[in-house]
Amino acid sequence: MSADGFIQVKDLDLVYMKEGKPFPVIKGLNVNIAKGEFAVLVGPSDSGKTCLLRLIAGFEDPTSGEIFVDGKSVKGPDPSRGYVFQDMVLFPWMTVHQNASFGPKSRGLSEKEVKEVTKKWLDKVGLTKFQEKYLHELSGGMQQRVGFARVMANDPEVLLCDDPLGQLDWVSRETLSNEVLQVWHETGRTVVYVTQAIEEAVYLAQKIYIFAPRPGKIAQILEVKLPEKRWEDKDLRFKKEYYHYVEQLREIITEQASKSKEPVEKGPCSP
Amino acid sequence: MTNVIEATKLKKLFRPDDPSRLLAIDGFDFEMKEGEFVTLIGPTGCGKTTFLRIVAGFEDIQGGQILFKGKPVEAPDAKRGVIFQDIRLFPWMTVRDNILFGVKSRGIKAEEQKQKLKETMELMQLDNEALNMYPDRLSTGMRQRIGVARVLANSPDIILLDEPLNSLDWVTRDYIQTTFLKLWHETKKPILFVTHNIPEAVFVAQKVVVMTARPGKTKSVVNVDLPERRWELRRDNDHYLDLVKTTSRLVEDELSKAREVEKVVGY
Amino acid sequence: MNEIRNRALRAALPHILIWATVAIITLLPDIQAVAIETKVPILAFLVGASVFMTLLLGIGATKIFKKLSITRVLNFYDICSIFLTIVFVWELLANKFPVLDPMIFTCPTRVFQALVVKAPILLDSAISSMFLLVCGYFLGIIVGIVTGIVVGWFKVLFRVVYPVAKLIAPIPPVVYIPFALVLLPSVMYAAIFIIALGAFWPTFANVCFATHNVDRRVIEAAKMLGAKTGTILRRVILPSVLPELFAGIFIGLILAFIMLEVAEMVGASSGLGFYILSQRLLNHYDVVAAIIVVVGILVVICTVVFDYVEARALKWKVRLGA
Numbered sequence A: 001m002s003a004d005g006f007i008q009v010k011d012l013d014l015v016y017m018k019e020g021k022p023f024p025v026i027k028g029l030n031v032n033i034a035k036g037e038f039a040v041l042v043g044p045s046d047s048g049k050t051c052l053l054r055l056i057a058g059f060e061d062p063t064s065g066e067i068f069v070d071g072k073s074v075k076g077p078d079p080s081r082g083y084v085f086q087d088m089v090l091f092p093w094m095t096v097h098q099n100a101s102f103g104p105k106s107r108g109l110s111e112k113e114v115k116e117v118t119k120k121w122l123d124k125v126g127l128t129k130f131q132e133k134y135l136h137e138l139s140g141g142m143q144q145r146v147g148f149a150r151v152m153a154n155d156p157e158v159l160l161c162d163d164p165l166g167q168l169d170w171v172s173r174e175t176l177s178n179e180v181l182q183v184w185h186e187t188g189r190t191v192v193y194v195t196q197a198i199e200e201a202v203y204l205a206q207k208i209y210i211f212a213p214r215p216g217k218i219a220q221i222l223e224v225k226l227p228e229k230r231w232e233d234k235d236l237r238f239k240k241e242y243y244h245y246v247e248q249l250r251e252i253i254t255e256q257a258s259k260s261k262e263p264v265e266k267g268p269c270s271p
Numbered sequence B: 001m002t003n004v005i006e007a008t009k010l011k012k013l014f015r016p017d018d019p020s021r022l023l024a025i026d027g028f029d030f031e032m033k034e035g036e037f038v039t040l041i042g043p044t045g046c047g048k049t050t051f052l053r054i055v056a057g058f059e060d061i062q063g064g065q066i067l068f069k070g071k072p073v074e075a076p077d078a079k080r081g082v083i084f085q086d087i088r089l090f091p092w093m094t095v096r097d098n099i100l101f102g103v104k105s106r107g108i109k110a111e112e113q114k115q116k117l118k119e120t121m122e123l124m125q126l127d128n129e130a131l132n133m134y135p136d137r138l139s140t141g142m143r144q145r146i147g148v149a150r151v152l153a154n155s156p157d158i159i160l161l162d163e164p165l166n167s168l169d170w171v172t173r174d175y176i177q178t179t180f181l182k183l184w185h186e187t188k189k190p191i192l193f194v195t196h197n198i199p200e201a202v203f204v205a206q207k208v209v210v211m212t213a214r215p216g217k218t219k220s221v222v223n224v225d226l227p228e229r230r231w232e233l234r235r236d237n238d239h240y241l242d243l244v245k246t247t248s249r250l251v252e253d254e255l256s257k258a259r260e261v262e263k264v265v266g267y
Numbered sequence C: 001m002n003e004i005r006n007r008a009l010r011a012a013l014p015h016i017l018i019w020a021t022v023a024i025i026t027l028l029p030d031i032q033a034v035a036i037e038t039k040v041p042i043l044a045f046l047v048g049a050s051v052f053m054t055l056l057l058g059i060g061a062t063k064i065f066k067k068l069s070i071t072r073v074l075n076f077y078d079i080c081s082i083f084l085t086i087v088f089v090w091e092l093l094a095n096k097f098p099v100l101d102p103m104i105f106t107c108p109t110r111v112f113q114a115l116v117v118k119a120p121i122l123l124d125s126a127i128s129s130m131f132l133l134v135c136g137y138f139l140g141i142i143v144g145i146v147t148g149i150v151v152g153w154f155k156v157l158f159r160v161v162y163p164v165a166k167l168i169a170p171i172p173p174v175v176y177i178p179f180a181l182v183l184l185p186s187v188m189y190a191a192i193f194i195i196a197l198g199a200f201w202p203t204f205a206n207v208c209f210a211t212h213n214v215d216r217r218v219i220e221a222a223k224m225l226g227a228k229t230g231t232i233l234r235r236v237i238l239p240s241v242l243p244e245l246f247a248g249i250f251i252g253l254i255l256a257f258i259m260l261e262v263a264e265m266v267g268a269s270s271g272l273g274f275y276i277l278s279q280r281l282l283n284h285y286d287v288v289a290a291i292i293v294v295v296g297i298l299v300v301i302c303t304v305v306f307d308y309v310e311a312r313a314l315k316w317k318v319r320l321g322a
Helices: A049-057 A096-106 A111-124 A140-152 A170-187 A198-204 A240-257 B050-055 B095-105 B110-124 B142-152 B169-186 B196-204 B238-257 C002-029 C035-064 C072-096 C106-117 C119-153 C156-167 C175-184 C187-214 C216-224 C229-240 C242-266 C272-282 C285-313
Strands: A007-019 A021-033 A038-042 A064-069 A083-084 A158-162 A190-194 A208-211 A218-222 B003-013 B023-033 B037-041 B061-068 B080-083 B159-160 B191-194 B207-211 B218-225
Touching: A007 A049, A007 C175, A021 C216, A038 A049, A038 A198, A038 B037, A049 A083, A049 A096, A049 A158, A049 C175, A083 A140, A096 A218, A140 A170, A140 B159, A170 A190, A170 A198, A170 B238, A190 B196, A198 A240, A208 A240, A218 A240, A240 B169, A240 B238, A240 C002, A240 C156, B003 B050, B003 C242, B037 B050, B037 B196, B050 B061, B050 B080, B050 B191, B050 B238, B050 C242, B080 B142, B080 B169, B080 B218, B095 B142, B095 C216, B110 C216, B142 B169, B142 C156, B169 B191, B169 B196, B196 B238, B207 B238, B207 C285, B218 B238, C002 C072, C035 C072, C035 C106, C072 C106, C106 C285, C119 C156, C119 C187, C119 C272, C119 C285, C156 C187, C175 C187, C175 C242, C187 C242, C216 C229, C229 C242, C242 C272, C242 C285
Parallel strands: A038 A190, A038 A208, A083 A158, A158 A190, B037 B191, B037 B207, B080 B159, B159 B191
Antiparallel strands: A007 A021, A007 A064, A208 A218, B003 B023, B003 B061, B207 B218
């Protein structure tokens, strides 16, 4: 395969046991993601993209194969691989501030450091005024900002995002997509992002990795050659060059999906 | 042509027993003719889902009038089929029973039931394997197809869609959009589609109604003069992108008027 | 307009009942002659209640305290109406018409009299009982919470312990009383033990089960953010099972009260349970009724305190319809 990446996945297999029968989810997956890349994973439903993300995060162990991040093998969850969940999975008994500072605190940083880094990230996501509020008092978009802030407060090397904007309304999605891009651009971290919305995939990605139907592997890689600072062009979303990629992606996914029957049962990594 | 839905000066409170509380909808007028495919969009909390629920008969109103085919809406009915965002299949019933639930409840004969099942299965591309399964085991995309199937099996007079494609994968979303476009093209059944996805709203409809921020009123109507065989249209079409832009600007403009609203207890 | 008529009715009802009760007590002849002085406590109570409730209504109407709205006052009124109806009917049937045996179903007048006369002993017994309750209850729930979290967390423990616990839990702690009395140094310790056991099981079961079922993704999120097991148990698992925990310790509270009364009736020489027993043997049913009222009041107080603590602990939870 191609040159060594920052994130390397080698011959990955994931087989679940469901009611005594083996249920293969991922088979022979190989992928290399470069340092600082914004990689987006798309594909038919339950084709293993969320599973792959969870494997990179270390929440699950593969049946066979290996995953390396920055040369080190993945052996369990770690603050260096931050994960943003699809339905946020925040701690509702804590205030916004407590949620955001949980990571730094747990890692044993000094009180001063905890305060500083929490303030920095809450400011960046625009939640300073809402620090003492409880989560149920915030809108979905604001809650997900907390989701990002708490992960970024740990200064991760890799940011893993499982369709984080999927529950939000369209305009919030557009706003937050821009914010995600800006944070990525500023920090230069590697991002692996799963989404169902092809418009969003094209808008965010440098490279789109398209999955084949379950059991999954990467079927195709689509490079998106749009300007780097995409948030600066307010009309980019309505431009033909952007939608040209959207149409291309649409065709690829539809073609991939038609290769096998749509899986009827839901996959094991669905929430 | 008569109006299939007519709403005049609709008013609805979030908490009817406490008049000092928030208005969900205030003075909302809406007209929809037979055979139209209309999408309803607007900023979060503008009342679009509330309005759909009023048309469906799930909510009562505190002012104004809501007519369906000339008669006031009193309660939910098989004639106004609803497809929900959270799907809401009956988990204790198999797929077959879910699809036939409405039909059975209305006492349709067994022969006809079988026919309906066959038709809807073909339409939603379900095969026999799924029929005896229980909803919990199925993927979200599959579940929503069944959600659509059970409504279509009931032959409704109007189909009301409440953000049905939100959490679906692209392939299922595309498929259901195409199914409704083709269905509408053949039968010209009126369809009211509530969504917050602006490109989608423009892609499926003939008319896009944009609502103001809460309490919602009609802000403006965008006529979508794209070909009728919409499912054949490529999305990098200039006119389509132009319409998406216009509609987006309208919604964004409305959002800038409403401050960043904290989550409202309600819907 | 219907709404206003409804509210007026609800507001008037308790007062109507109060004064109707006053009327029948003072005007109707008694079946078993009751001295005037005996009637004083209940009359004083009823009149006082009427004044107090009118005051509440006034506060509610003028909106002096935000938390005390008319709606809340009327809800309180509804509860009072139920009790007052019971008192009214009871008085009628026990002392004014020969329906209920006046010996056993002592009329409210006598019960109130007993409450006043026996007040010192009642207070003493109440304190004795509450002491046992508090010791036993907190012992039971603390052990229940800690063991619940530990067994729920460690999969091996859960697999082994939980099925066994499910089998043993339904055994009523009362059957252990003979052993408790023999093995523990005194009756007091035995009573505390039985009460603790009553509070322990529902707490343990709820906390254990809830811990076992915590959304795995919440734990994943905590691990991903860098938390170690200790932090996870304290700052993530425990808060996250609080709703089920409170459900469990509430049942534990009810059981603790039951165990308390049983324990006192079986072995103690003080406390409300013991007092009920002794008075019953003397056929003083009016005092028995008075003791029941006292127990009822204690339970209500405990429940109100419990609800308050629960509401504060769970203030982060969205309540539908709140």
